Amino acid sequence: MTDNNKNSNAEMSFLDHLEALRWHLVRSAIAVCILGVALFFMKELIFDTIILGPKHTDFWTYRMMCKLSHFIGAGENLCITTIPFTLINTDLSGQFTMHMWIAFVGGLIAAFPYILWEIWLFIKPALSEKERNNTRGFVFFATVLFMTGVCFSYFMIVPMTINFLGSYQVSTEIANTITMDSYISTVTTLTLATGLVFELPIVVYFLTRFGIISPAFMRKYRKHAVVVILIVGAVITPSPDVSSQLLVSIPLYILYEASIFVSRYVQKSKEAGR
Numbered sequence: 001m002t003d004n005n006k007n008s009n010a011e012m013s014f015l016d017h018l019e020a021l022r023w024h025l026v027r028s029a030i031a032v033c034i035l036g037v038a039l040f041f042m043k044e045l046i047f048d049t050i051i052l053g054p055k056h057t058d059f060w061t062y063r064m065m066c067k068l069s070h071f072i073g074a075g076e077n078l079c080i081t082t083i084p085f086t087l088i089n090t091d092l093s094g095q096f097t098m099h100m101w102i103a104f105v106g107g108l109i110a111a112f113p114y115i116l117w118e119i120w121l122f123i124k125p126a127l128s129e130k131e132r133n134n135t136r137g138f139v140f141f142a143t144v145l146f147m148t149g150v151c152f153s154y155f156m157i158v159p160m161t162i163n164f165l166g167s168y169q170v171s172t173e174i175a176n177t178i179t180m181d182s183y184i185s186t187v188t189t190l191t192l193a194t195g196l197v198f199e200l201p202i203v204v205y206f207l208t209r210f211g212i213i214s215p216a217f218m219r220k221y222r223k224h225a226v227v228v229i230l231i232v233g234a235v236i237t238p239s240p241d242v243s244s245q246l247l248v249s250i251p252l253y254i255l256y257e258a259s260i261f262v263s264r265y266v267q268k269s270k271e272a273g274r
Helices: 002-040 043-051 060-071 094-110 112-126 129-134 138-167 180-197 200-209 215-220 222-236 242-271
Strands: 086-088 177-179
Touching: 002 094, 002 112, 043 094, 060 138, 086 180, 094 112, 094 180, 112 138, 138 180, 138 200, 138 242, 177 180, 180 222, 180 242, 200 242, 215 222, 215 242, 222 242
Parallel strands: 086 177
Antiparallel strands: none
C-alpha cells in the first residue's frame, strides 16, 4: 500500500507538472494571439513601413551607407539608388494568408519577453534559492539578445541580402519579378533565425551551469567553432554574396568569444560555491 501511494504521488506530481506546463503554454499562446490580432489591424505599418521597408531606397540602412560613402570620400559608390525588382502575388488568397502569417510572426516576436517569463515561471519551482539568484536576469538578458539579433538582421543582413539578390541578373533579358511569398519568407526567416542564434551566450550559461561544457572546452575547439559559425552564416543568408555571410559570421564569432567569458564566469561562481 505504501509503495502504491508513493507511485501515485509521483504520478500525480508528474501530471501536475504537465498541467502547469500546459497552462504556461496556453498563456503564451494567448499573448501571441492578442498581439498578433493587434498587429493584424496595423497593416500599413507592418507591410509598407516594416516588411517592405528594405525594398525602398530611402530605407535607413541605405541612407546611412550613402552618408558613409560620402564621409570616406567614395562619392556615390555605396549609395543604393535603385532596387530593380517587382513584387507580385500569384495566389488568389495569397495576400490575406500572408497578412495573417505576418501578424502571427509579429505577435511571436512582440510576445517573446512574455514567453521567456512563462518559461522562467515554469522552471523556477525546481530551482534552489541559489540557482534562482544566479538566473534572476534570465528573462532580461535573453530578451535583449534576441531583440538585438532581430534588429541586427533587419537593419544589416536583410537589406544587403535583398539588395544583392534583387539586383542580381544573369542577363538583361531576364527581369526580376519576385513573388510576395519568396520576399517575405526571406525577411522573416533571416530575422527570426538571427534572433535565435544571438541567444548563444544564454545557452552557454546553462550548459556550463549543468557541467556539460567549460571555458577550456570552448577555447580548445575555437577553430572548429569558426568553421561551424561560417556554415551557420552561409545557411542563415540565402545570398551567395560573401560579404553577407561575413556580416553574419563576424557577430557570431564575437558572441562565441563573449560566451567563453560567460562560461568562465559561471565556472568561477560554481567553484566559489555561488
